[in-house]
Amino acid sequence: MKAYIYISLFLLVFTLAVQAQEVLPITKTEVLSKVAENNTSIKISVEEFNQAKADYRQTNAVFLPNITASHTAIATTNPLMAFGSKLNQEILTQNDFNPALLNDPSQIENFATKLEILQPLINLDGIHQRKAAKFKMQAMSLKTVRTQDYLAFEVEKAYMKLQLAYKAVDVLEKAMEAANSNKKLADNIFKQGYLQRADVLNVEVHVTEVQNQLQTAKSNILNASNYLSFLMNDQTYVIYTPTDSLTVSTFAIEDKMVSENRSDIKAMQLASDAYKAMNKADKLAFLPRLNAFGSYELYDNQVFQGDANGYLFGAQLSWDIFQGSKRFGKSQKSKAEFEKSKLQYKQYVSQSNLELNKAKRAFLDAENKFKLNTLALKQSEESLRIRTNRFKEGLEKTSDLLIAETQYAQKQLEYYQTIFEYNYSQAYLQFLTKE
Numbered sequence: 001m002k003a004y005i006y007i008s009l010f011l012l013v014f015t016l017a018v019q020a021q022e023v024l025p026i027t028k029t030e031v032l033s034k035v036a037e038n039n040t041s042i043k044i045s046v047e048e049f050n051q052a053k054a055d056y057r058q059t060n061a062v063f064l065p066n067i068t069a070s071h072t073a074i075a076t077t078n079p080l081m082a083f084g085s086k087l088n089q090e091i092l093t094q095n096d097f098n099p100a101l102l103n104d105p106s107q108i109e110n111f112a113t114k115l116e117i118l119q120p121l122i123n124l125d126g127i128h129q130r131k132a133a134k135f136k137m138q139a140m141s142l143k144t145v146r147t148q149d150y151l152a153f154e155v156e157k158a159y160m161k162l163q164l165a166y167k168a169v170d171v172l173e174k175a176m177e178a179a180n181s182n183k184k185l186a187d188n189i190f191k192q193g194y195l196q197r198a199d200v201l202n203v204e205v206h207v208t209e210v211q212n213q214l215q216t217a218k219s220n221i222l223n224a225s226n227y228l229s230f231l232m233n234d235q236t237y238v239i240y241t242p243t244d245s246l247t248v249s250t251f252a253i254e255d256k257m258v259s260e261n262r263s264d265i266k267a268m269q270l271a272s273d274a275y276k277a278m279n280k281a282d283k284l285a286f287l288p289r290l291n292a293f294g295s296y297e298l299y300d301n302q303v304f305q306g307d308a309n310g311y312l313f314g315a316q317l318s319w320d321i322f323q324g325s326k327r328f329g330k331s332q333k334s335k336a337e338f339e340k341s342k343l344q345y346k347q348y349v350s351q352s353n354l355e356l357n358k359a360k361r362a363f364l365d366a367e368n369k370f371k372l373n374t375l376a377l378k379q380s381e382e383s384l385r386i387r388t389n390r391f392k393e394g395l396e397k398t399s400d401l402l403i404a405e406t407q408y409a410q411k412q413l414e415y416y417q418t419i420f421e422y423n424y425s426q427a428y429l430q431f432l433t434k435e
Contacts, residue, residue: 022236031228042147113304123289125282138267160423162221165224259433268344293316
């Protein structure tokens with residue numbers, strides 16, 4: 001009896017605490033919209049795409065020139081530097097060829113403004129590195145799409161869990177009402193001397209068990225609400241109530257199959273293409289590179305002046321013939337990475353098909369289970385109705401009534417759990433077969 005009182009007080013405190021929190025009705029559409037806008041995983045995925053996009057933009061250097069500007073100031077008595085500085089400033093005189101002045105010149109100041117351009121002409125390995133960066137960027141874009149698909153599936157599951165939690169509370173509250181009603185009836189019969197004390201205690205134990213289950217169901221509402229808040233990146237953690245009830249949805253699975261155009265599978269294919277391009281780039285690194293270069297220079301003995309000027313342009317064909325076998329090892333490594341990516345792609349597709357077949361069987365099992373639980377629920381409801389009437393007339397044992405009550409509540413919970421599993425299996429199949 002004390003345990004019964006303690007649990008009642010706990011439920012009262014729990015209910016007051018729940019009522020103190022804000023309760024908001026919410027639709028699945030609202031959750032999906034807020035998740036798409038605020039979810040942290042999606043934002044992380046977008047930033048990963050932006051990172052890949054920035055890497056791709058860096059490869060523009062394969063085609064675009066490299067331009068630098070500089071202004072250098074020096075003061076020197078170095079014979080060669082002093083003579084060259086005067087020559088660049090175009091201020092040499094006949095007297096400057098005096099050997100004494102050439103060997104021991106006075107300090108001279110030189111200010112040089114220089115504009116340099118380096119233009120790649122032929123850089124075959126760089127072109128394939130650019131292709132690899134582009135494949136990676138496209139793969140990251142598809143990864144973002146798949147992240148959004150996964151979170152939409154998570155919303156579907158979390159919202160159904162919230163619906164299931166409220167259904168469980170409804171069932172257990174009704175079971176609680178029935179248990180309390182039967183307890184009052186048992187107390188009255190006991191007072192009349194037609195029932196033993198042990199039977200009354202059994203009824204009280206049953207009430208306590210239902211109270212425990214009800215408390216757990218209410219906790220599940222909080223858990224489901226908190227998870228929805230997490231998905232929506234909402235730190236307020238209010239209690240949500242679904243605007244629609246948990247109902248059976250329909251779905252056809254006969255023609256469902258994993259598509260190679262599914263975003264994550266296509267992303268893996270693009271990643272493999274990127275490894276292929278990198279391997280080709282490493283092979284082409286053995287070929288020479290051709291670059292054009294040019295500069296325009298201004299010289300003076302005053303800062304930021306340029307009385308003398310000149311230009312230089314040309315082309316350079318460079319060839320790294322041997323780098324201590326470094327390029328050979330790099331090429332072998334990129335080839336191994338490419339072969340590995342092909343195997344990973346095949347394995348991932350195979351696993352996806354395996355998961356699809358498993359999900360199809362789970363769907364059929366859930367469908368069959370739903371039919372059986374629907375029938376079992378009707379049978380337990382009728383059994384409880386008959387035993388309740390017989391108990392009121394004194395024709396039924398207390399233990400049999402309690403068993404019937406427990407079975408009916410259990411079948412109701414199993415019925416709604418089956419609906420959840422049935423709908424979840426459909427949502428998972430749609431997630432697996434989404435293109």
